[in-house]
Amino acid sequence: MKGRRHAMKRGILAVVLSLNLIIMTGLPVLAEENETSHNVEMCYQSPNNARSIFSVGEPIDEALAPRARAATITVNVTSPCDTEFRQRYSDWAYQANRAVERADDGLYKLYGIDYRSVAQRTWSSSGADMSALIKNAVNVCGLTYNGNLKADLMIAFTGKTVDSGVLGIASVKEPYALVKDGGYDQNAACAQHESCHTYGCSHEGTQWDNDTACIMYRYLNLGNIDKFCTSHYNVMTNNKNKY
Numbered sequence: 198m199k200g201r202r203h204a205m206k207r208g209i210l211a212v213v214l215s216l217n218l219i220i221m222t223g224l225p226v227l228a229e230e231n232e233t234s235h236n237v238e239m240c241y242q243s244p245n246n247a248r249s250i251f252s253v254g255e256p257i258d259e260a261l262a263p264r265a266r267a268a269t270i271t272v273n274v275t276s277p278c279d280t281e282f283r284q285r286y287s288d289w290a291y292q293a294n295r296a297v298e299r300a301d302d303g304l305y306k307l308y309g310i311d312y313r314s315v316a317q318r319t320w321s322s323s324g325a326d327m328s329a330l331i332k333n334a335v336n337v338c339g340l341t342y343n344g345n346l347k348a349d350l351m352i353a354f355t356g357k358t359v360d361s362g363v364l365g366i367a368s369v370k371e372p373y374a375l376v377k378d379g380g381y382d383q384n385a386a387c388a389q390h391e392s393c394h395t396y397g398c399s400h401e402g403t404q405w406d407n408d409t410a411c412i413m414y415r416y417l418n419l420g421n422i423d424k425f426c427t428s429h430y431n432v433m434t435n436n437k438n439k440y
Contacts, residue, residue: 237328237366270308272301272440273315275348277338279322279330281356282378290317292381293354299385300352300392303412303423307430308437312350312392316342326359327366331375340372349440350395352388354378367394372440386412386422396436398429 276293283289294314301312318338324330334353341347350372357377365387367374374391376384390412400415409416411426425433 237331237368268309269305270310270437270440271313272310272350273348274312274350274352275316275318275338275340275342276314277318277320277334277351277353279320279334279353279355279357281322281358282354283319283356285356285378292384293317296354296376296381296384296388297352299381299422300388303389303425304393304433306423307425308433310433310437315346315348318342320353322355322357324357324359327363327375327377330355330357330359331366331368331373334375335368335373350374350392352376352392354384365391367391369394369399370397371395382419386419389422393429393433396433396439398432 274297276297278289278293282293286292294317297312297314301310304310304312320334320338322330322333324333331353334351334355338351338353340349340351351374353373353375355375355377360377363377364379364383365374365376372395374388374395376387376391378384379387393413398413400413410418410421410424411429412421412424413426413429414421
């Protein structure tokens with residue numbers, strides 16, 4: 198039940214860490230997962246490292262707030278955690294789990310999407326950059342857990358310090374995302390942002406779009422977690438049953 202999950206979740210007034218996000222193409226097909234899209238979205242820390250304070254928790258357009266909660270859509274999530282991530286936390290499985298569970302708060306409220314964290318697999322990652330790491334996570338772990346069980350979505354976690362300033366990456370419209378550890382608040386916001394890419398949310402317009410108060414804005418404010426502009430709200434509404 199969602200009520201039980203909320204006992205472990207807390208509201209956040211978060212310090213903002215700006216990110217710059219760009220689209221990269223041409224990623225080779227990831228083995229064993231039958232990808233149809235080779236596009237990925239990568240998160241970059243803003244060069245000026247700007248910080249601000251924002252309120253948390255409501256959609257930016259109040260007209261978008263649902264009149265009634267949507268029917269629950271359970272999405273089973275597996276979260277491979279690499280050696281470096283596990284070395285940072287004695288309770289590494291809990292840290293991965295709570296980031297995933299926080300990431301779906303707004304998704305549940307707006308769309309009925311409920312991330313159910315089913316596994317935190319151990320993973321010895323290999324790769325010199327985030328593109329290589331997500332490919333490695335898919336090849337080694339993918340959606341499989343507990344033998345031959347299969348999850349709907351992978352949100353992996355790495356503690357590697359590759360790609361300075363890069364905080365996350367996701368396969369566009371495919372069920373794979375990777376978060377580079379930056380602590381609970383950043384991990385949760387990045388997990389929400391990256392997982393929404395897997396539903397088809399991209400960055401609108403040119404490199405500098407105007408959705409400054411949306412979780413999908415390319416300069417991602419941690420205070421924008423759970424906030425969606427009209428266009429991204431519509432994408433998520435249309436694709437909420439993807440998994």
